[in-house]
Amino acid sequence: MDILHHMTYGFSVALQPINVLFCFLGALMGTLVGVLPGIGPIGAISILLPTTFHLNPVSSMIMLAGIYYGSMYGGSITSILINIPGEAASVVTCLDGYQMAKNGRAGSALGISAFGSFIAGTIGVVGLMIFAPPLAEFGLRFGPPEYFSVILLGLSLIIYLSQGSRVKGIMMAAFGIILSCIGLDPMEGSQRMTYDLLSLWDGIGMVPVAMGLFGIGEILANIEESDTGKEIFQTKLRNLFPSVTDWIQSKGAILRGTVVGFFLGMLPGAGALISSFLSYSLEKKISNSPERFGKGAIEGVAGPESANNAASSSAFIPLLTLGIPCNIVMALFFGALTIYGLRPGPLLIENSPELFWGVVCSMYIGNVMLLVLNLPLIPAWVQILKIPYKLLFPIIIILCIIGSYSLNSNSSDILIMVVFGVLGYLFRKFEYEGAPLILALVLGNIFEVNLRQSLLLSKGNPAIFITRPISAFFVSVTFILILFPLFTGFYRSRRRVKDVRPPASNGAVK
Amino acid sequence: MNLPDLWSGIFWLIISIYILAESLRLGFGHFSRPGPGFLLFWSALVLGVLSILICIRAVIVKNGTDIKRLWVGIGWKKVIPVIGSLLLYPVFLPVIGYIVATFCLLLFLFIGIKRSRIWLSGLSSLLVTVLSYLLFNSWLGVELPKGFIGF
Numbered sequence: 188m189d190i191l192h193h194m195t196y197g198f199s200v201a202l203q204p205i206n207v208l209f210c211f212l213g214a215l216m217g218t219l220v221g222v223l224p225g226i227g228p229i230g231a232i233s234i235l236l237p238t239t240f241h242l243n244p245v246s247s248m249i250m251l252a253g254i255y256y257g258s259m260y261g262g263s264i265t266s267i268l269i270n271i272p273g274e275a276a277s278v279v280t281c282l283d284g285y286q287m288a289k290n291g292r293a294g295s296a297l298g299i300s301a302f303g304s305f306i307a308g309t310i311g312v313v314g315l316m317i318f319a320p321p322l323a324e325f326g327l328r329f330g331p332p333e334y335f336s337v338i339l340l341g342l343s344l345i346i347y348l349s350q351g352s353r354v355k356g357i358m359m360a361a362f363g364i365i366l367s368c369i370g371l372d373p374m375e376g377s378q379r380m381t382y383d384l385l386s387l388w389d390g391i392g393m394v395p396v397a398m399g400l401f402g403i404g405e406i407l408a409n410i411e412e413s414d415t416g417k418e419i420f421q422t423k424l425r426n427l428f429p430s431v432t433d434w435i436q437s438k439g440a441i442l443r444g445t446v447v448g449f450f451l452g453m454l455p456g457a458g459a460l461i462s463s464f465l466s467y468s469l470e471k472k473i474s475n476s477p478e479r480f481g482k483g484a485i486e487g488v489a490g491p492e493s494a495n496n497a498a499s500s501s502a503f504i505p506l507l508t509l510g511i512p513c514n515i516v517m518a519l520f521f522g523a524l525t526i527y528g529l530r531p532g533p534l535l536i537e538n539s540p541e542l543f544w545g546v547v548c549s550m551y552i553g554n555v556m557l558l559v560l561n562l563p564l565i566p567a568w569v570q571i572l573k574i575p576y577k578l579l580f581p582i583i584i585i586l587c588i589i590g591s592y593s594l595n596s597n598s599s600d601i602l603i604m605v606v607f608g609v610l611g612y613l614f615r616k617f618e619y620e621g622a623p624l625i626l627a628l629v630l631g632n633i634f635e636v637n638l639r640q641s642l643l644l645s646k647g648n649p650a651i652f653i654t655r656p657i658s659a660f661f662v663s664v665t666f667i668l669i670l671f672p673l674f675t676g677f678y679r680s681r682r683r684v685k686d687v688r689p690p691a692s693n694g695a696v697k
Numbered sequence: 698m699n700l701p702d703l704w705s706g707i708f709w710l711i712i713s714i715y716i717l718a719e720s721l722r723l724g725f726g727h728f729s730r731p732g733p734g735f736l737l738f739w740s741a742l743v744l745g746v747l748s749i750l751i752c753i754r755a756v757i758v759k760n761g762t763d764i765k766r767l768w769v770g771i772g773w774k775k776v777i778p779v780i781g782s783l784l785l786y787p788v789f790l791p792v793i794g795y796i797v798a799t800f801c802l803l804l805f806l807f808i809g810i811k812r813s814r815i816w817l818s819g820l821s822s823l824l825v826t827v828l829s830y831l832l833f834n835s836w837l838g839v840e841l842p843k844g845f846i847g848f
Contacts (some may be wrong), residue, residue, distance in 0.1 A: 362744060365741060379737070609780055639736075643731075
């Protein structure tokens with residue numbers, strides 16, 4: 188009954204005309220961002236975040252959430268039609284989606300992708316409503332050692348799951364923590380590495396860094412390549428509503444993808460990208476005819492698309508209940524909430540119920556809007572794909588500039604953005620990832636405060652992190668994550684040595 | 698030898714040594730009362746140790762990468778001017794104002810980088826500048842600098 192009461196309240200907030208408008212704008216912009224390769228939800232939210240400062244926090248969060256899950260919908264369109272993922276979590280959709288298009292089934296691929304995303308997104312929102320309140324209550328038991336340990340786990344997970352070198356991932360996280368220390372010391376108020384620059388007293392902002400690394404860095408990487416026209420698959424888009432056969436083949440994949448995405452989306456570091464890969468692998472593994480995968484299997488589209496949308500809903504759970512962002516987009520939301528003067532954490536639901544329930548209920552509305560937008564507007568999105576990059580990238584640069592400047596009306600933020608843009612470009616060359624850096628930058632401050640408070644509480648005894656049960660659990664999982672690759676690597680190298688060792692002659696044991 | 702990793706490892710090692718020195722200057726404190734340099738120290742130590750590991754790995758690897766391979770085929774004529782123009786933009790922005798600075802930047806990007814026709818570039822630059830000014834300054838209330846020209 189409580190949930191019904193909360194839902195009623197949430198819908199009363201979400202259905203206010205201004206919030207419906209922002210939900211629509213967010214979903215529309217998110218789909219556009221997802222359609223356009225080269226700018227993903229991270230770049231879009233970074234760029235549009237400062238424009239929300241003049242709105243109330245509820246409307247801002249509704250719009251930003253719309254951008255996030257909208258981009259998941261939009262990313263599938265380019266994956267299916269031009270074999271280029273609109274955003275990272277749609278990479279897997281390219282494998283079978285484009286093949287379906289080549290086989291004359293683009294409509295079915297797009298249709299099942301949209302419907303699967305809708306079902307998964309809706310179930311994800313239901314799950315968010317059910318799991319979030321009890322998790323928030325559980326979060327009230329968290330003290331400084333627990334917060335420190337769970338953030339440590341989150342940083343370890345994102346390093347563990349990063350695509351490149353883990354050593355480089357840890358280095359980026361360490362550098363992110365160093366950057367987060369610039370500014371005034373949160374406990375003693377002394378200046379740290381500000382070099383007498385007033386603009387650094389508040390530290391290095393997350394928004395210019397994110398825009399630089401993911402916006403400007405991406406642009407510099409794209410413009411260095413020659414202009415090659417992307418071939419859009421020319422086909423008449425027929426039958427966007429999946430057939431009965433399509434539904435029969437996809438229903439299991441949609442449900443499994445939803446479950447996989449929902450639970451993985453909650454884990455710090457995992458997110459929509461990992462969810463979509465795992466869903467694809469799962470579908471291929473359990474299929475009676477795995478040889479169809481990679482050649483146009485509809486389950487290869489339905490599963491991953493459902494997974495990434497479910498993950499985009501459940502990702503809000505740790506942020507809104509524990510105050511822990513579990514991926515980069517949530518880190519941006521975390522930054523946004525603190526800029527609005529709100530403290531993400533267990534008390535957010537209690538202190539700002541209109542924000543929590545309003546955003547959750549707006550996600551129902553947003554999912555319906557996306558289904559309505561995506562199907563009829565696909566031909567329009569296809570036209571947008573034809574805009575040459577040479578026209579797009581200057582506009583993206585201007586949006587980044589305005590986004591950085593508007594934070595503090597200070598040109599030094601633009602300079603920070605450009606510097607990190609160059610760094611982001613160089614990171615790509617030298618194979619370093621920006622994601623651990625950004626997450627560490629966002630979490631660095633609370634990580635440090637909770638570490639120092641814990642040591643003050645325990646009078647310098649680090650055993651506090653393992654004597655408290657909740658903290659001990661998170662620390663154990665962190666150690667397992669760090670040590671597991673070492674064990675498996677050692678085990679594999681031992682097996683290799685055993686396999687290549689020549690057999691002993693005349694029975695002698697070597 | 699993997700030269701890109703070696704160079705990047707050396708770079709991060711220098712950064713970590715600097716940060717280590719800075720953290721000790723700020724004050725490490727002690728475990729019962731961590732100082733402002735406490736977390737900085739440990740983060741820099743991790744960065745330094747791992748950068749040494751990267752350097753060692755770069756030296757012992759057999760089939761390494763020549764650093765020049767990173768830059769083969771790169772459109773330097775496009776990347777460096779874009780970086781240069783973006784670095785100059787915040788310097789001139791408070792002086793000449795948003796509209797003039799942005800128009801000039803866009804004109805440079807359209808003509809200089811992507812070789813579009815002059816009239817098309819000029820029109821596009823003007824359109825984007827004016828629309829962005831109206832959207833962000835007039836509608837969303839973002840205060841964009843006016844400069845000495847007054848707009």
